[in-house]
Amino acid sequence: xxxxxxxxxxxxxxxxxxxxxxxxxxxxxxxxxxxxxxxxxxxxxxxxxxxxxxxxxxxxxxxxxxxxxxxxxxxxxxxxxxxxxxxxxxxxxxxxxxxxxxxxxxxxxxxxxxxxxxxxxxxxxxxxxxxxxxxxxxxxxxxxxxxxxxxxxxxxxxxxxxxxxxxxxxxxxxxxxxxxxxxxxxxxxxxxxxxxxxxxxxxxxxxxxxxxxxxxxxxxxxxxxxxxxxxxxxxxxxxxxxxxxx
Amino acid sequence: xxxxxxxxxxxxxxxxxxxxxxxxxxxxxxxxxxxxxxxxxxxxxxxxxxxxxxxxxxxxxxxxxxxxxxxxxxxxxxxxxxxxxxxxxxxxxx
Numbered sequence: 184x185x186x187x188x189x190x191x192x193x194x195x196x197x198x199x200x201x202x203x204x205x206x207x208x209x210x211x212x213x214x215x216x217x218x219x220x221x222x223x224x225x226x227x228x229x230x231x232x233x234x235x236x237x238x239x240x241x242x243x244x245x246x247x248x249x250x251x252x253x254x255x256x257x258x259x260x261x262x263x264x265x266x267x268x269x270x271x272x273x274x275x276x277x278x279x280x281x282x283x284x285x286x287x288x289x290x291x292x293x294x295x296x297x298x299x300x301x302x303x304x305x306x307x308x309x310x311x312x313x314x315x316x317x318x319x320x321x322x323x324x325x326x327x328x329x330x331x332x333x334x335x336x337x338x339x340x341x342x343x344x345x346x347x348x349x350x351x352x353x354x355x356x357x358x359x360x361x362x363x364x365x366x367x368x369x370x371x372x373x374x375x376x377x378x379x380x381x382x383x384x385x386x387x388x389x390x391x392x393x394x395x396x397x398x399x400x401x402x403x404x405x406x407x408x409x410x411x412x413x414x415x416x417x418x419x420x421x422x423x424x425x426x427x428x429x
Numbered sequence: 430x431x432x433x434x435x436x437x438x439x440x441x442x443x444x445x446x447x448x449x450x451x452x453x454x455x456x457x458x459x460x461x462x463x464x465x466x467x468x469x470x471x472x473x474x475x476x477x478x479x480x481x482x483x484x485x486x487x488x489x490x491x492x493x494x495x496x497x498x499x500x501x502x503x504x505x506x507x508x509x510x511x512x513x514x515x516x517x518x519x520x521x522x523x
Contacts, residue, residue: 340487343499350503354482366467369452369503370487377487380457383464 190219193304197224197276203302203309204235210271212239213300214264216254216286217276221304225252228276241270256281256394259288273299278306281394287312288397291321291426292419314425320398321429327396327406328416331386334406336364338384340373342391349390349410356388359414375403388413430462434511436469443470443481448506454486454497456512492516 199207207213215232217225225242232240244251245263254275258264275283283299290296299312331337341350356365366384370377373395378387387407389396396409412419420427443451455463463485470483484505486497493516500508 341484341503343497343502345499345502348502366464367482367484368487369484369497369500371497371499372488380460381463381485382461 190223192223193220195304197221197228197304199228199231199276199302200307200309203300204232206300206309206311207232207238207272207274208235210298211237212241212268212270213272213274214266214270214286215240215242215252215274215276216282217252218279218282219250219253221276222250222252225276232274240274241266241268254282254285256285257392258282259285259393259397261289261293263289270297272297275299275301276304277301278303280312283312284317284398285394287314287317288320291317291324292422292424294424296425314429318429320401321426323401324397324408325420325426325429327400327408328412328420330406331388331408331413331416332420334363334386336366336384336386338378338381338387339365339367339410340387340389340391341367341369342373343369343371344391347391353388353390353410356410356413375399375405375407378405430465432459432462434459434462434466436466439466439509440470440473443473443507444477444479446507449480450482450484450503450505451507451509452484452486452497452500452503452505454490454508454510456490459511460485460490494518 215225215229229240232238242252243265245254245258247255247257273286275286283301286299296314301310301312303310339353339356341353342348373389373391378384387405388410389407390410393409396407400407453463453466467483470481473479474481484503488497489495490510493510493513496508496510
C-alpha cells in the first residue's frame with residue numbers, strides 16, 4: 184500500500200497582530216515554530232518579527248520533522264530542538280494546544296521555564312501557555328516516576344502503529360529491571376480505561392507516543408510513564424529541574 | 430476458573446513448532462486471566478529451556494472476525510485467540 188501525505192496548507196495571508204507582538208517584545212531571543220499547515224508562511228513571519236527591536240528569532244528542524252520551523256506533538260523533549268544557545272520564549276503559529284504544549288512540556292528537565300506565545304491566525308488572537316498551565320501535568324508525571332521505582336508488576340504497552348512502535352527497545356526493560364515482572368501488551372491504541380481489564384497490572388509503561396504518558400495521564404487514575412524515562416528514572420528524579428522542583 | 434484455557438495444548442504446540450514471539454488475544458471476560466497464561470509460559474521457559482516471548486493483545490476481541498493487524502512487526506510466530514472458534518467469512522453483509 185502506498186501512502187500520500189497532504190500538508191493542507193493555510194491559504195490566507197498571515198500577519199501577527201499587535202497584541203502578540205507586544206508579548207514577544209518582552210523577550211530577547213525567541214524560537215519560532217508551527218505545524219505543517221503554516222510553515223510555508225514562517226520565513227515571512229520571521230522577517231516581521233525581526234523588525235521588532237531587540238528581538239532575535241531562531242528556529243530549527245527537530246529530528247522527526249521534515250522542514251525547518253516545523254514542530255510535532257512528540258517534540259516534548261528539550262534535546263529535540265537542538266538549540267545552540269538558550270532561548271527566552273517560544274512563538275507558535277497555529278490553532279489548538281497539542282503542538283504548543285509539546286514546547287512547554289519539553290522544558291520539564293531544564294532549570295527555567297520559557298513561556299509559549301501562541302498566535303492563532305484563525306481567531307486572530309494571542310494565547311499564552313505559562314508554567315501554571317503545565318504544573319498539574321508535571322506533578323502527576325513526577326509522582327508516576329516515583330511510583331515506578333517501587334512497582335513490582337508492570338504492564339508494557341507496545342503499539343502496532345509503525346511510526347510509534349518501540350518493541351525492540353522495550354525488551355531492554357527486562358534486563359534493566361530484573362526484579363520487576365513485565366507483562367507485554369500490543370494494541371493499536373492505548374486506552375487508559377482499557378487497563379482496568381487487566382487488573383494484575385497496577386502500573387504501566389507506554390512505549391507509543393510520549394504524549395500519552397505525559398498530558399493524557401492527568402485525566403486518569405492509572406499511573407504510567409514513558410519508555411525512555413523508565414530507563415533514566417533515577418537520573419530524572421535526581422536532577423534539579425522544573426519537573427522535580429514544581 | 431470456570432474455563433479450560435487448554436494451556437497444555439498451547440505449550441505442546443509452542444514446543445513442537447519452536448515458537449518464539451507469540452501474541453495472545455482474550456475476550457473481555459478472560460482478560461483478567463492473561464497473567465496466569467503468561468506466568469505458565471514463563472515457568473515453561475525456566476523449567477524446559479524454551480524461549481517464548483508472549484505479548485498480550487491490548488485491544489478488542491469481539492470474535493474470530495476481530496484478529497489484529499500489524500503483528501508481523503514483532504516477527505510473531507503464532508497468534509492465539511481464546512473464546513471463539515473458526516469464523517467463516519462471507520462477502521457482504523445480509
